Amino acid sequence: MPSSTQTRNNLLGVARKHLAQRGYHGTSLAAVSGELGLTKQALLHYFKSKDLLYAAVLEQLGAELLELLFAAMQEGETAEHQLEGFFEALTTQGLSQPAGLSLVLRDLMDFQGRGLGPDQGNWPLQSFFEPLIALIQATQRWQGAGFAEALSVASQMLGAICLFPSAQGAFSNRFGPGAVDQVRRTFLLQTQDLVIGRLR
Amino acid sequence: MPSSTQTRNNLLGVARKHLAQRGYHGTSLAAVSGELGLTKQALLHYFKSKDLLYAAVLEQLGAELLELLFAAMQEGETAEHQLEGFFEALTTQGLSQPAGLSLVLRDLMDFQGRGLGPDQGNWPLQSFFEPLIALIQATQRWQGAGFAEALSVASQMLGAICLFPSAQGAFSNRFGPGAVDQVRRTFLLQTQDLVIGRLR
DNA sequence: CAGCGCTCTTACCATATGGTAGGTTGATTT
DNA sequence: AAATCAACCTACCATATGGTAAGAGCGCTG
Numbered sequence: 001m002p003s004s005t006q007t008r009n010n011l012l013g014v015a016r017k018h019l020a021q022r023g024y025h026g027t028s029l030a031a032v033s034g035e036l037g038l039t040k041q042a043l044l045h046y047f048k049s050k051d052l053l054y055a056a057v058l059e060q061l062g063a064e065l066l067e068l069l070f071a072a073m074q075e076g077e078t079a080e081h082q083l084e085g086f087f088e089a090l091t092t093q094g095l096s097q098p099a100g101l102s103l104v105l106r107d108l109m110d111f112q113g114r115g116l117g118p119d120q121g122n123w124p125l126q127s128f129f130e131p132l133i134a135l136i137q138a139t140q141r142w143q144g145a146g147f148a149e150a151l152s153v154a155s156q157m158l159g160a161i162c163l164f165p166s167a168q169g170a171f172s173n174r175f176g177p178g179a180v181d182q183v184r185r186t187f188l189l190q191t192q193d194l195v196i197g198r199l200r
Numbered sequence: 201m202p203s204s205t206q207t208r209n210n211l212l213g214v215a216r217k218h219l220a221q222r223g224y225h226g227t228s229l230a231a232v233s234g235e236l237g238l239t240k241q242a243l244l245h246y247f248k249s250k251d252l253l254y255a256a257v258l259e260q261l262g263a264e265l266l267e268l269l270f271a272a273m274q275e276g277e278t279a280e281h282q283l284e285g286f287f288e289a290l291t292t293q294g295l296s297q298p299a300g301l302s303l304v305l306r307d308l309m310d311f312q313g314r315g316l317g318p319d320q321g322n323w324p325l326q327s328f329f330e331p332l333i334a335l336i337q338a339t340q341r342w343q344g345a346g347f348a349e350a351l352s353v354a355s356q357m358l359g360a361i362c363l364f365p366s367a368q369g370a371f372s373n374r375f376g377p378g379a380v381d382q383v384r385r386t387f388l389l390q391t392q393d394l395v396i397g398r399l400r
Numbered sequence: 401c402a403g404c405g406c407t408c409t410t411a412c413c414a415t416a417t418g419g420t421a422g423g424t425t426g427a428t429t430t
Numbered sequence: 431a432a433a434t435c436a437a438c439c440t441a442c443c444a445t446a447t448g449g450t451a452a453g454a455g456c457g458c459t460g
Contacts, residue, residue, distance in 0.1 A: 021312045025226035111370035112221045148382030152390045155364040163359030170311035182348030197397040
């Protein structure tokens with residue numbers, strides 16, 4: 001018998017999976033709660049609306065990303081090393097659990113399509129993007145460059161890293177699971193190459 | 201008074217925009233047709249179902265991408281030059297008309313979430329991906345590498361190129377339109393750097 | 401033991417959505 | 431002039447969805 005916070009966390013996890021795979025509009029509260037043997041009203045008991053559920057998922061994701069970034073920042077010495085460590089960790093984790101990466105992509109793409117309500121000033125991923133961009137600006141190569149250059153580099157790297165894990169299903173279907181397995185084996189090295197190439 | 205093919209093309213264009221901005225599930229036939237002053241039955245007259253509309257949009261997109269690729273292949277000499285030309289053209293066009301790039305991302309991500317019906321063996325973007333991957337394999341650097349390496353590189357580059365144009369709205373809202381305008385000015389160069397760095 | 405709050409359920413409801421059926425209009429063909 | 435066909439529209443339907451209202455079971459506390 002799961003406890004209250006257990007149930008909430010389970011809902012959060014299933015919601016993340018569904019939101020990552022099908023997007024906001026393709027995710028139904030009944031499907032999420034049903035996967036745990038609950039009704040959608042149980043879900044609405046914990047998260048008062050679909051928007052708030054989405055916000056909670058994104059907030060958790062933002063915290064995880066921030067944690068990953070800070071962990072890499074404490075480990076590495078130079079900004080370059082810190083960034084390389086972060087992107088390596090992000091890639092490694094994203095290959096096995098692509099939901100987070102898919103959510104990042106989806107959240108960035110879906111903005112135009114959703115009102116976002118009164119969240120205007122409160123974007124859960126902002127607290128992750130800002131130090132990431134700042135860290136890029138702290139590298140020797142991008143030191144003199146402005147915020148725009150750093151944002152450009154950040155979006156390039158995130159795009160390069162997030163797409164394949166998020167598209168594993170599609171690629172597996174179109175090019176065969178064997179090919180995808182092979183890519184999974186080389187993708188981390190490829191990403192490290194790309195990151196180093198952009199930072200030095 | 202628009203002709204028949206005009207109306208169909210208009211519908212296709214509006215549908216592309218909606219599908220790119222809101223995704224498959226977030227796009228309603230009524231909204232698409234309503235933007236042209238038509239009812240959704242007019243849309244269903246041209247495209248028998250929502251799935252077929254989506255397929256038509258994707259097919260058109262696949263043809264455009266293929267055309268862009270072939271144009272670059274006729275212009276450049278070495279595979280490297282051809283790829284650089286193609287990605288440059290893709291970036292330039294994507295910055296001003298991001299709908300296509302968003303659709304590429306969305307189609308790759310949405311696979312797990314949709315049955316795809318009987319399209320199993322017929323993926324409109326396949327005819328674009330295959331020559332692109334083949335062209336990567338034709339470069340000196342990736343000549344010895346297998347299909348998987350080339351697919352890995354392709355998905356990295358596409359991700360790097362597609363994310364920012366698709367996320368302009370989000371970034372503009374979160375970091376201000378000024379920052380986004382600045383990125384737009386540097387993004388092409390950044391992308392060229394990245395492509396060259398991955399190909400040579 | 402009475403009351404209370406938490407967790408979750410059964411009933412509902414309003415709305416939106418994809419899709420069908422059948423008609424109307426106008427141009428083209430025979 | 432009659433028939434045909436494309437290009438729409440009105441009417442309608444079944445379903446899914448987010449959300450509300452109210453209550454049942456149950457552990458905890460006074």
